Amino acid sequence: MPTYSAPVKDIKFLLHEYFNLQQYNNLPSFAEATPDLIDAILEEAAKVTENVFQPLNLPGDEQGCRLENGKVITPDGFKEAYNQYVEGGWQGLTGDPEYGGQGMPQTLGLVLNELMVSANWGFAMYPGLTKGATESIHTWGTEEQKQKYLPKMYAAEWSGTMNLTEPHCGTDLGLLRTKAEPNDDGSYKISGTKIFISAGDHDLTENVIHLVLAKIPGGPEGVKGISLFIVPRNKINDDGSIGDNNGVSVGSLEEKMGIHSNATCVMNFDEAEGYLLGQEHKGMRAMFTMMNEARLGVAIQGYAIAEVAQQNAAIYANDRIQGRALTGAKNPDAKADPIIVHPDVRRMLMTNRAFIEGARAMAIWAGIQVDITRQHPDEAAKNKAEELLALITPVLKSYMTDQGVEAASRALQCFGGHGYIREWGMEQFLRDSRIAPIYEGTNGIQAMDLIGRKLPANGGAAIRAYFEMIQTFIDANKDNDAMGTYIPLLEKALGRLQAASMWLMQNGMANPDNAGAAAHYYLNLMALVTMGYFWADMARKAREMLDAGEGDTTFLNNKLTTADFFFHHILPETSALKVKIEAGADSVMGLDAGAF
């Protein structure tokens, strides 16, 4: 059975030392979140994820969910574990105190999210979807709606979902068919079928609040005629108690590759009573509130699964003896050395480590930007954070989820044949990880979003701010001898990204297929440059602390070695990406569609 130990030490280094969250205490949420409080929350989160959620991960995968008499039953133990989640008050951690939330920074919510997913991805999705729904209701709901739903949802007594996809449309929501016919009382009759609804139904809460995209008849064609509705599974009586079923039922559960313990439902809405959330025909905008948040959440799933897979691979590699070190026996009294002595095993572990720690820094940085956009008193700071966040969200979602799959696969590989066997749990990590490049917008869609929407937005302001952020760092550290290895390599990689951006501007206009063919490569190039920036900057901080005699010397020296690995064994991939971008679309699009 796999194990999990929350990486509290690394997270504390990032929150307290590297990002120094205290510097943001002009924001209300950070003012509340003193280092001591953060540490206490972290320690509690570690306990519940390690001891309560993680042990249910493998059995939950094996048992899965089942549909009995129209009701979804989650795996054994999930209800009890969920009760502990409710009792711990975890769902309301970052919620608005006006509606019963605890007002902690979103940054801390992201960190909790990592721990939850590492411990039990399928379980974590139930509260995860609720979080997305409360964000939408909080942003777009009327005061009455907020009063009605948020306290119950922050308390995790009701859960939430997002209902977008239909059998014939996922990416292209303009095609959707679910109807919302107005009733006389201002509510709507919602009818249609939605598919792939994660946590669509279950036995963990007394009600499920669906957010549903639908078209009001007579509205504009395509995405401009889509509205968002709140559709509770059970009606809610005036006194707040739960009433009859509201015409919402589960058609079936999907058999999937992984995340078996989360119910992926076909949802049928049969004249269900729905309430407009936000404005008529502005559903896409409201949806994106949920979506952007959700994309960051999915990005985190990528390195969260990598973290737990890596932990187990490291344990196995230290434990399993097989063969001898190339440089002479390390374990001469035994018949063989532990496989961690083999450089190729180390290569896999170091590749994962550099990814995980780099990704965690990037995600926490993004979390801070979320908090700044919501609470910063200075409008300019807010705008800049908004721009950078919009730019980087698709990059993180796509790169981290692709790499999450790769990292889970490398960790599995460390186990040899045992990695392929269910009881070791490594193959579950890989199966679970594979959903993340697909949902919340496929990674291809993320790349198109980056190239087609985020780069040109506001005359390219975001990418200029991004380049400036990195260039400023390079300039400030150029003469820092301790940074000698990193700065020239980062500058080279940045140069490649800048050249590729220029190429895109020039060639994407002439032929949009050039932009489309380059999108995936470009996104990965930007991800690597961004990660290079954070690795260089973390190395700077580690060096500074070492020089000042602060912190844990071993921990900080390990950061420096991992930074070295990133710069010499991962960042070089930028060279190939630039060449691929500049190769253009000719051979990509050269065949007739029928030739495949």
Added chain:
Amino acid sequence: MPTYSAPVKDIKFLLHEYFNLQQYNNLPSFAEATPDLIDAILEEAAKVTENVFQPLNLPGDEQGCRLENGKVITPDGFKEAYNQYVEGGWQGLTGDPEYGGQGMPQTLGLVLNELMVSANWGFAMYPGLTKGATESIHTWGTEEQKQKYLPKMYAAEWSGTMNLTEPHCGTDLGLLRTKAEPNDDGSYKISGTKIFISAGDHDLTENVIHLVLAKIPGGPEGVKGISLFIVPRNKINDDGSIGDNNGVSVGSLEEKMGIHSNATCVMNFDEAEGYLLGQEHKGMRAMFTMMNEARLGVAIQGYAIAEVAQQNAAIYANDRIQGRALTGAKNPDAKADPIIVHPDVRRMLMTNRAFIEGARAMAIWAGIQVDITRQHPDEAAKNKAEELLALITPVLKSYMTDQGVEAASRALQCFGGHGYIREWGMEQFLRDSRIAPIYEGTNGIQAMDLIGRKLPANGGAAIRAYFEMIQTFIDANKDNDAMGTYIPLLEKALGRLQAASMWLMQNGMANPDNAGAAAHYYLNLMALVTMGYFWADMARKAREMLDAGEGDTTFLNNKLTTADFFFHHILPETSALKVKIEAGADSVMGLDAGAF
């Protein structure tokens, strides 16, 4: 349900046009294999794999194997399908005619292998293991052993296995504990437990012939004391009929990530009667006969699974409508265009295509080398083929299986959310594919084999022959205008491989960890250069045929476009690999083992 259509056209192009197999008709097997006979065999193989084996693939995965009263039961329909395989005489295709085989080239056996795996990997492994066992018995068996086993095994009436791995040892066979105690009659009593035995038992044949590695007490320590034994599950009476169980039983079946329809057994040998195959204590050598063949077989699994996954992705991409082409609607009468218009979908399909067709050429070339090593009248030609084959086998095994996983994953991605759902079958391809980088020696072991054994062997003769082969091609085509795009890029990639080889020689001696850390990168660099060579050469042939007005113009032009794609979107990866190799082992090995 996924479908499969054997890629007969591409295979015929390779066998007849590109490799022109007829040029080898000084070898007995090729002399028999006239183009007409090859085509007839291909058409029959296509029929049986498409119509009989493929329809059982998804149901076989869902049902899996079960153990009932000590007997393994394969999924419904497998027995009937296997009977058709027996009746078709497929097992003996490449077998020695002296023992009832049909004497066809091994090259043709490899092609059949591809079709079998594409259609139904789990099923294909039953005959696949038998093939490995017959090769070993044919090479190392006494005349009596050959007479006794080969005719029944060529007829597929008995199947075969390889029993290497034990719970505590896989890669490091020196640790193995299975004992072989001599009986007075020259036979041995075999006792021990073996794990991960593919096709270890089943209900398809009347007997299973196990080849088992074991130690004769008192022999040398480690791998030098290992011998190989023939251990039939049921004793064989003097009249050839099947006798009692021979102390061989199935301990349990493993629950795995994929290949569920193949029984992965824990095998218990309890004083089973075994017969020495080859010499005492020379079991490793005999094992490698099976192993090298098997590694090539596994390499083929990599692109075979990619082929079937790609076919289904292409069908879906042409069928599913979603969004609009960037260059204007391609399907203006419908509400959306098929997703194959999107460059990022094309990028995935083209990456797969370039891999599959390049890999197929490499595999068939390797198959031809196998035939040359066995039958060529000229000793020098034989030796050269042997050297090149030994060098390239780990490269093909590792690269093709890693890329097989990636290709299956890309094909799944083309389906969006549906790719994650079982009924579409794409997630099975990915789960099945993931075993190949592990078994028959993990890909890390392949890389070490390449660097540590194959490169230095015989004073580097193999790598010199390899460089010469490619350099000769470059020199011969430098002034060929039609090859203008390819030759300079191939030469650059070759230069990187040569420089990396030089670096390895210089730095791997001083610190073996430098070689170990570089091994995986170096193997991939060599794989890309090799594939570049074959793509350039296939392009040369396609261009020649077009100029001569021969062949199918569309097919040949598609080859050229795919070659373009390979050179501009895949081969550039060589640049990053060279940098990673030359980065050395410092940061790879820099952390204490306990730091993970």
